[in-house]
Amino acid sequence: MSSINEEYARRIKQEKIEQRKKEEAAKPGEEIIMVRARDEKGHFIPDNPDTPEIDEAWVEKKVTKTKKKKTTKKKK
Numbered sequence: 001m002s003s004i005n006e007e008y009a010r011r012i013k014q015e016k017i018e019q020r021k022k023e024e025a026a027k028p029g030e031e032i033i034m035v036r037a038r039d040e041k042g043h044f045i046p047d048n049p050d051t052p053e054i055d056e057a058w059v060e061k062k063v064t065k066t067k068k069k070k071t072t073k074k075k076k
Contacts, residue, residue, distance in 0.1 A: 035060075036058060
């Protein structure tokens with residue numbers, strides 16, 4: 001039983017390491033988020049139950065963070 005738990009813990013740790021590497025690889029001002037996968041028509045793609053280690057329903061997408069412009073009040 002403990003070997004299953006150890007394997008699960010190792011896999012989770014590896015996924016976290018890979019996620020950190022992807023976040024570090026992103027340029028400053030960019031963020032990687034998970035979004036639902038879509039086909040050419042815009043319909044959601046379901047997860048394939050035959051591949052439990054891969055989640056086809058979700059994909060990574062880089063998003064650029066935008067800064068809001070500060071508005072100043074005009075003095076009368």
